[in-house]
Amino acid sequence: MTSTPPTRTLLTALLTCLLVLFAGPTVHASVQDTGGKGRSTFGVQPSGPKKPDRRSDFSYSVTPGAAVWDHIAVLNHSARPLTLKVYASDAFNTTDGGFDLLAEGVRSKDAGSWIRTARSRVVIPARSRAVVPFTLTVPAGVAPGDHAAGLVASLASSRPDGKGDRVALEQRVGARVHIRVAGELKPGLAVQDVRATYHGTANPFGTGSATVSYTVRNTGNIRLGARGTVRFANSLSGPLRAPGVETIKELLPGNSVRVTATVRGLFPAVRSTATVNLDAIPVGGDIDPALPSATGSAGFWTVPWALLALLVLAAGLTVALVRRRRRRRPRGAAPGARGPGAGPRPPPDTAHPEQEP
Structure with missing residues (x-):
């Protein structure tokens, strides 16, 4: 069976x-x-x-x-x-x-x-x-x-x-x-847990990309939408705005959404910053005044590893060339020694002090 x-x-x-x-x-x-x-x-x-x-x-x-x-x-x-x-x-x-x-x-x-x-x-x-x-x-x-x-x-x-x-x-x-x-309405938004990562390039003099993820939380007691902008900056790159950051259409009180954005063309300058700016937008025809804004940021490493590798390689080659030139000198020859056929060494220019009578 x-x-x-x-x-x-x-x-x-x-x-x-x-x-x-x-x-x-x-x-x-x-x-x-x-x-x-x-x-x-x-x-x-x-x-x-x-x-x-x-x-x-x-x-x-x-x-x-x-x-x-x-x-x-x-x-x-x-x-x-x-x-x-x-x-x-x-x-x-x-x-x-x-x-x-x-x-x-x-x-x-x-x-x-x-x-x-x-x-x-x-x-x-x-x-x-x-x-x-x-x-x-x-x-x-x-x-x-x-x-x-x-x-x-x-x-x-x-x-x-x-x-x-x-x-x-x-x-x-x-x-x-x-x-x-009915009661007191308190709209509120917060940007939390901002994390950014740099993605380098094999070109020592090129630019890479950076990705940031962050949490948008509705900290108030009314539902809200949110329109955000994300910018990356460091000492070599001016503020670069990440494209394609989607507008959050509706976020219920106490709820949160995880957002990810990416920017290209960021120069590696050892240390960079990602900044998130949010503006609240009304939902469903709400006309509540004083809708909030929110900001969050995070620093992250943008190390130019390819350029550093090139500099290390150049330094290593320089050291190797100097050592090779030193190994080619004749044994026992002191620095500044004159070789055969160089002629007599000129007498030293010495001073003869006068003798006392």
Whole structure:
């Protein structure tokens, strides 16, 4: 008797979690059904009590202790019924600045825990939709500022892998939920952990490149974007601006993003400096005044190893030539000795003191 291959779980949040990253108000996902029933396509959209509306996300301005009632539409575009889970989850920034949600089963501690859907699972007929009410209850003692979450519809499925095992898949789509709690707003950005490295060249008189990486952290209580510039300088090179530094579109409070930038044409001058300047930019039409800026820098070694090697080689050749010339002198010959045929040495010019009578 043969045993059934074990089922292995595959977390697919990065592959299938689409969180309103484009302009359209509806977010869709599709997956090929391995049971031969065709492709399953479904989506989510902010909605009124009867039908979807034109909002691109859920955005609320609330006070501590407030409650909000709203709806999300879950749409089935497939030719067969679908059973979907519906739940809320905390949002966070990925390391590259993307917007993502906690994996299913991970407990939410912020805005995701404030949302309760009327149904946790819905069965939607083919080419139909279900409108699911939900309640947002803001805790009384919550900190002011921005809090982010997502409302998710997910489909569980499975497929075989190359080893014959069944791989469990979860495909998710979600709509963003942005909540601003009334109170003192404190925008803040910080540049942290700046590290720079020089990449030299084999040309003793050439230039190399330098790479800097740094962390941008939102230290305030509202979501912000950030536009940065990176410059490198030393005693031989004026400020060189690194090209292609991407603008951070949205950074949630308390979250951080790692950024890397590279510049070419930097002369090695033993010691150089990389300086990062950041300007905050508003997100989602915010008009908060006095948006902050931030600066960070790091010194790093830019040693001209190729030039030093050339100088060492030149010094070694000079020493070798001097030693060779010394070895060619006749043995016993003192410095300044005259060779054969040089003629008599002139008498020394000596003075004769007068004798006393």
